[in-house]
Every structure is written in structure tokens, then in C-alpha cells.
Amino acid sequence: MSGAPRLTIDLDKIGHNAQQLAQRLGARGIAVTGVTKACLGSPALAATYLAAGIASLGDSRIDNIARLRATLPSVQLTVIRSPMLSEVQEVVSQADVSCNSEVDIIRALSHAAQTQGRQHQVILMLELGDRREGIMPDDLASYVRVTIAMPNIVLMGIGTNLACRSGVVPDANNMATLSSLAGAVETQVERQLTTVSGGNSANLEWALSEADTGRVNDLRLGEALLLGRETLHRHALKGLHIDAITLHAEVIESKRKPSQPCGQIAQSAFASAPVATDRGIVTQSILAIGQQDIDPADLLAPSGIHIKGASSDHLIIESDGALLPIGSEVAFLPGYSALLRAMTSPFVKKIWKPSYQWSDDSQQSVINPATVPPQKPSL
Numbered sequence: 001m002s003g004a005p006r007l008t009i010d011l012d013k014i015g016h017n018a019q020q021l022a023q024r025l026g027a028r029g030i031a032v033t034g035v036t037k038a039c040l041g042s043p044a045l046a047a048t049y050l051a052a053g054i055a056s057l058g059d060s061r062i063d064n065i066a067r068l069r070a071t072l073p074s075v076q077l078t079v080i081r082s083p084m085l086s087e088v089q090e091v092v093s094q095a096d097v098s099c100n101s102e103v104d105i106i107r108a109l110s111h112a113a114q115t116q117g118r119q120h121q122v123i124l125m126l127e128l129g130d131r132r133e134g135i136m137p138d139d140l141a142s143y144v145r146v147t148i149a150m151p152n153i154v155l156m157g158i159g160t161n162l163a164c165r166s167g168v169v170p171d172a173n174n175m176a177t178l179s180s181l182a183g184a185v186e187t188q189v190e191r192q193l194t195t196v197s198g199g200n201s202a203n204l205e206w207a208l209s210e211a212d213t214g215r216v217n218d219l220r221l222g223e224a225l226l227l228g229r230e231t232l233h234r235h236a237l238k239g240l241h242i243d244a245i246t247l248h249a250e251v252i253e254s255k256r257k258p259s260q261p262c263g264q265i266a267q268s269a270f271a272s273a274p275v276a277t278d279r280g281i282v283t284q285s286i287l288a289i290g291q292q293d294i295d296p297a298d299l300l301a302p303s304g305i306h307i308k309g310a311s312s313d314h315l316i317i318e319s320d321g322a323l324l325p326i327g328s329e330v331a332f333l334p335g336y337s338a339l340l341r342a343m344t345s346p347f348v349k350k351i352w353k354p355s356y357q358w359s360d361d362s363q364q365s366v367i368n369p370a371t372v373p374p375q376k377p378s379l
């Protein structure tokens with residue numbers, strides 16, 4: 001027994017996903033920047049991406065970038081969220097590239113790069129409809145003019161990010177806009193841009209279709225590599241594993257209970273309580289995991305198991321048939337938001353397969369799968 005709750009991360013399956021996508025996109029002239037943020041900049045994940053043929057890595061958090069840098073002195077690392085003004089020194093010292101949309105921050109990066117005697121590469125992010133980060137297209141030329149004049153800053157390219165805040169679909173239109181803006185910038189600076197970064201896992205439907213991918217030569221991919229799905233409809237991608245990461249939680253109570261609450265109803269621990277319909281007596285179990293560790297709405301349960309609610313530390317499920325034994329485990333497939341929380345929760349153990357020797361001490365101890373006794377049957 002290796003303890004519960006736990007995430008099991010199968011790096012062989014993730015490596016397969018990464019290799020498949022790197023190859024299919026490579027055939028269309030698009031390189032993959034492997035995004036590690038959902039696994040907190042894990043060096044094991046990074047090593048898996050690199051072995052699969054991905055040449056550059058990205059993360060949104062400087063702590064994760066520093067963790068990657070500690071084991072990868074010469075791999076290109078990109079900070080994919082705009083740096084904070086308060087962290088520009090570390091961004092310049094740890095990363096090679098950052099995505100930017102504010103002149104004040106690029107100027108601070110330039111100052112930091114001058115102090116450190118380094119060059120820092122910048123990707124200017126464009127707002128193309130999702131209304132998250134990015135420069136309005138009409139303002140791009142002036143951002144380019146200011147950026148290329150800054151000492152120790154190299155304009156590496158442009159990029160955009162869709163489908164994250166508003167679900168705006170990367171399509172032929174907005175991707176063609178990005179390509180034509182790349183052309184306009186190249187005319188302005190009189191040289192080729194290294195990178196035109198089209199987006200994230202939501203771009204795969206577009207990138208792997210027959211569509212003309214234009215000037216886009218990079219995608220920043222996280223979820224698709226880890227969970228084997230595109231992210232517009234969460235459809236499984238052909239030939240990829242969707243079960244590379246599993247979550248096990250343990251049963252601490254199992255009883256038959258009325259399906260309806262009894263008493264006056266006000267708020268529950270997390271805002272309003274759902275209206276319960278009377279389904280008579282149900283077979284209910286409690287798993288020792290909760291809102292602090294997962295997003296209960298983002299777990300795929302095995303057939304016959306139904307997620308009914310969650311508070312901070314309790315996940316309430318109903319099962320068809322017999323009572324689940326106390327101490328037994330239920331295995332779920334986490335979606336991205338459940339994965340993000342579980343990875344970040346110190347209460348969820350992480351089992352990396354094949355076991356990976358961490359090269360820094362801050363990580364949890366290595367558990368070698370070979371020494372773990374067979375697990376209790378999962379449901």
C-alpha cells in the first residue's frame with residue numbers, strides 16, 4: 001500500500017503522448033513547447049518531454065522555471081505568463097524567453113538583463129479575442145518599435161493564447177490574423193521572427209486538420225500531453241493515452257442513508273447546497289479527499305460510482321450495489337483542474353512511474369514501484 005490519496009503519474013504514457021504530438025505537429029512545421037505547470041515544473045516530467053523529442057519547455061511560475069533550470073542548464077525555458085515587475089531579475093537569470101504584453105515589464109527585463117550581462121528574448125503576446133493577456137493588434141507596431149530599441153532584449157517572436165478565459169476557438173480566421181501580423185512585424189524589423197506561437201492544447205483541432213497553419217511554428221502544450229485530450233471539447237486525441245494520470249482515494253465511511261437531507265436548509269460549506277431529490281435510501285460512501293485536494297466536478301468516476309458532493313476534506317459518492325468496504329480505494333481520472341489541485345496539495349502523494357530519482361532534496365521521497373505491495377482492488 002503506498003498510501004492515499006495519491007496521484008499516479010505514468011511517465012511512459014505521457015512520453016508516448018508527447019512523442020506522438022511532437023511528431024504529428026512536426027510534420028506540419030510546428031514545434032512543441034512542453035508546458036510543465038500542471039506538474040509544478042517537475043524535472044521528471046521535463047526529462048520525459050525531452051526524451052520524447054520536445055526541445056523547449058515552458059512554465060507560468062518562476063519557482064517552477066527555477067526548478068527546471070536546476071536540472072537543465074541548457075534547455076530553452078520560456079516563462080509563459082507575463083513576468084511580474086517584482087521578479088524580473090530571476091526571470092532573466094533562470095529563463096531564456098518570456099511572454100510579454102507590457103512595455104514597463106519589458107523595460108525592467110532589459111534593465112535586469114543589462115545588470116546581469118545577459119540577453120533576454122521576448123515574445124509579444126497578442127489579444128485575438130479571448131480577452132485574457134495580449135496587446136491589441138493595432139498597438140503591435142508601436143510595441144515592436146519600443147521593444148527592439150531596448151538594450152539586451154531580443155524580439156524572438158509573437159504569440160497568442162485563446163480558449164482559456166472565454167473559450168474562444170483557435171480557427172482559420174484568428175490564426176490567419178496571427179500569421180499576417182507576423183509578416184507585418186518582419187517587414188517592420190527587416191528580419192525573420194524565430195517564433196510564432198499559436199496557442200495551447202485548444203489549438204490541436206486546428207493544427208492537426210487540413211487547415212493552412214500559415215506562419216505558426218510553435219504551440220505551448222500542457223494538458224494534451226498529460227491527459228491525451230484536446231481542450232475545446234475534451235475529446236480524446238487519436239492514439240494518445242487518456243489515463244496516464246490516475247487518482248486514488250480511500251473509503252472512510254460506508255452506509256445506507258436517506259438521499260435527502262433532514263432539517264432546515266441554509267448554506268453549506270461551499271456556497272449553496274444543491275437541491276436534493278428524494279431517491280429513497282442510497283448506498284453512500286465518504287472518501288478521504290476534498291475540495292482542498294481536487295475539483296470534485298472534474299473527476300471521471302468508474303462506472304457504478306457517482307460523485308454527489310464534497311466539502312474541504314470529504315468526497316461523498318454513491319455506489320450501485322453493495323457497500324464499499326472501509327479501507328478500499330476508488331480510482332478516478334482527474335481532469336485538468338482536479339489534476340492542478342491534486343498536484344498542488346501536499347496531502348496528495350505523488351507516485352511517478354517509472355520511479356524517478358529527484359535531483360533536489362525538496363521533493364518527496366522516491367517510492368520505487370517494485371517495493372510497493374499489490375494494491376487493494378480498485379473499483
Ligand SMILES: *Cc1c(COP(=O)(O)O)cnc(C)c1O
Nearest residue numbers: 035080161200201220221222223
Ligand atoms: C497554461 C498555458 C499553456 C498550456 O495550456 P494547455 O491547455 O495546458 O495546453 C499555454 N500557454 C499559456 C500562456 C498558458 O498559460
